[in-house]
Every structure is written in C-alpha cells, then in structure tokens.
Amino acid sequence: MTHPWFVAGDTPRVLAHRGLVTPDDAADGVVENSFAAVAAAHAAGASYVESDCHLTADGVVVLFHDSDLKRVTGDPRTLAEVTERELADLMGDRGGLITLAQALEAFPTLRFNIDVKVDAAARRAGEIIGPYADRVLVTSFSDARRRTALAAASTTGGTPATSGGRGTIxxxxxxxxxxxxxxADRVLRSVDALQVPQRQGPVTVLTRGLIEAAHRNGVEVHVWTINEADDMRRLVAFGVDGIVTDRADVAFGVLGA
Structure with a gap:
C-alpha cells in the first residue's frame, strides 16, 4: 500500500530543499530552514519540503542543518549549546526560527521530508511527528537513528514514510x-524511498540498476541537490521520481510540477 506521504502529487516530485530562498530573499537576509523559507516554498506551490532537525539545549526540536551556528548566523556555538529562545533571537532577522512542531502545525497542507541529524533528536522528533505521520517522511544518514525516530512516532500516532540511510543505500x-x-529486494522491503546524490566521491550512486531495483519494489528514487534546469530534465528522463532542489521555483517551471 502506498504511504499517504506520496499522494500529494504525481512524479516527478519537487522537494524544496530546506525551504526556498530566492536570490532576492537571500539579499534580504533570509536563510535556509527558516520560517520564511518554508513559507516561500509553500507560496511557490511546493507540496514537499525537505528539512533537517537538531535538538536545542532545552530539548526543542528545530529545523536546522548544521551542528553549529557559524555558517548560518556567525555564532560559533553548537545547536546543543543554545536554547530555543537564544536561537530564535539569532534567527529573528534571518527569516525566523521554525521548530519541527511549528512547521507541522503552521503548514497543514505541506508534506515534510525530515532528516534527523543527531541521535539526541531522534526520539523526540519521532514523538512530534507521530500525530502527523501521514504527511512526513523520515530519513537520516544513520539507519539506527532513523529507526529510533520511526519507533517513537508509532507510540504517539502513526508510522511515517521513510527513506533508507547510508547503510541501506x-x-x-x-x-x-x-x-x-x-x-536487493530484501533490503528495499523496509523503505519507501531512496534519496541519493548522483555521485559520492569517485562512486556513481545513481545508476539504472539502482532505479530498476527500487521501482521493482515500489520504492521511489529522489536525487539531491539539483539546481540547474538541464540537470533536472536529464535526471527525470533517466527515471528518478523526485528532485531535491534549492530552487523549487525553477523546478516547477522546468518540470511543470
């Protein structure tokens, strides 16, 4: 049975990577994984937003990619060293902080693709996701972390869709x-999607064989992070089911999504 996460639209799916920050938005100081970035993706017509989560010092699951604040805010501290209030102050003029709970509540028509970045966030993220499981896909580089989040979600609501971690891939x-x-069939039986780069160092990850094995098992293949129009067209022609992109607005024009 197809998980409800996949019924929001036809393939190829456009997954707005960390929301949407256009060049004009960036010039105004808006950053990725902010409330404004998620809102911009929604306004542009996105059905799917890919994001990441970490845990603050006071136990709040927030949408944020890096383990520290340096690249995004200039603050050298890690996410685990700041409270939600401190992070909200830092993000105040950068598009606004958004927590995982806020994202799920404020955007009820969006499907979220949540990458759990640290072990400390896995259980709490899963508990938050549980009541919204129909519109969340959980992933992580760590399959163990991913499974922890999935198990926690099942205790508070339902089972989210899931994409395999590094070990599964x-x-x-x-x-x-x-x-x-x-x-291959046995490995793929436990996931709904594979989300992969085209290459990892010298290794070609996205192959026709991988796509064929996934599709044989009803598993979608999403490729990241693709921002050029020609690459989007080429990869869709190659057979991928979804494009993870920083430029969802461009992808909609190219793919007609």
Missing part, C-alpha cells in the same frame, strides 16, 4: 552490482 548498491536480486 550501500547494501542496495552492492546487491545490484553483484546481481543479487533477492538481496
């Missing part, structure tokens, strides 16, 4: 390259 790639169809 590596095992799938190995099975495909070795021609081990049964093994």
């Amino acid at each position: 590596v095992r799938t790639l190995a099975a495909v390259r070795l021609g081990q169809r049964a093994l």
Whole structure:
C-alpha cells in the first residue's frame, strides 16, 4: 500500500530543499530552514519540503542543518549549546526560527521530508511527528537513528514514510552490482524511498540498476541537490521520481510540477 506521504502529487516530485530562498530573499537576509523559507516554498506551490532537525539545549526540536551556528548566523556555538529562545533571537532577522512542531502545525497542507541529524533528536522528533505521520517522511544518514525516530512516532500516532540511510543505500548498491536480486529486494522491503546524490566521491550512486531495483519494489528514487534546469530534465528522463532542489521555483517551471 502506498504511504499517504506520496499522494500529494504525481512524479516527478519537487522537494524544496530546506525551504526556498530566492536570490532576492537571500539579499534580504533570509536563510535556509527558516520560517520564511518554508513559507516561500509553500507560496511557490511546493507540496514537499525537505528539512533537517537538531535538538536545542532545552530539548526543542528545530529545523536546522548544521551542528553549529557559524555558517548560518556567525555564532560559533553548537545547536546543543543554545536554547530555543537564544536561537530564535539569532534567527529573528534571518527569516525566523521554525521548530519541527511549528512547521507541522503552521503548514497543514505541506508534506515534510525530515532528516534527523543527531541521535539526541531522534526520539523526540519521532514523538512530534507521530500525530502527523501521514504527511512526513523520515530519513537520516544513520539507519539506527532513523529507526529510533520511526519507533517513537508509532507510540504517539502513526508510522511515517521513510527513506533508507547510508547503510541501506550501500547494501542496495552492492546487491545490484553483484546481481543479487533477492538481496536487493530484501533490503528495499523496509523503505519507501531512496534519496541519493548522483555521485559520492569517485562512486556513481545513481545508476539504472539502482532505479530498476527500487521501482521493482515500489520504492521511489529522489536525487539531491539539483539546481540547474538541464540537470533536472536529464535526471527525470533517466527515471528518478523526485528532485531535491534549492530552487523549487525553477523546478516547477522546468518540470511543470
């Protein structure tokens, strides 16, 4: 059965990477994973927003990618060292802080793709996601962290969709390259999507074999992070089901989503 997360629209899906920050917005000081960035993606017509989450010093799950604040705010502290209030002050003129709970409540028509960045956030993020499980896909580089979040979600609501972590992707790639169809099918049975880069260093990750194995098991393939129109067209023609992009506005024009 298809998870409800996938019923918001047809493929190719456009996943607004950390919301949407246009060049004009950036000139005004708006940053990724801010309330304004999520609102801009929604206003542009996005059905899906990809974001990341961390845990603050006072236990609040916030949308933020980096483990520290330096790149986004210039503050050298880590997310784990600041409170929600301190982070809200820092983000006040950068588009505004948005917590995971606020994102799910304030944008009831959006589907969220949540990447759990640290072990400390996994359980609490899952508990928050549970009541909104129909419109959340949970992922993480760590399969263990991803499973912790999924288990926690099931205790407060339902089971979100999920995308395989690094271990799942590596095992799938190995099975495909070795021609081990049964093994690939077994690995893919536990996920709804694979979200991958085109390459990882010298290794080509996105292959026709990977896409074929995923589709054989009803698993979608989403590729990140694609910002050029020609690349979007090429990858959709190659067979991917979704494009994760910083420029959702461009993707809508290119793909007609």
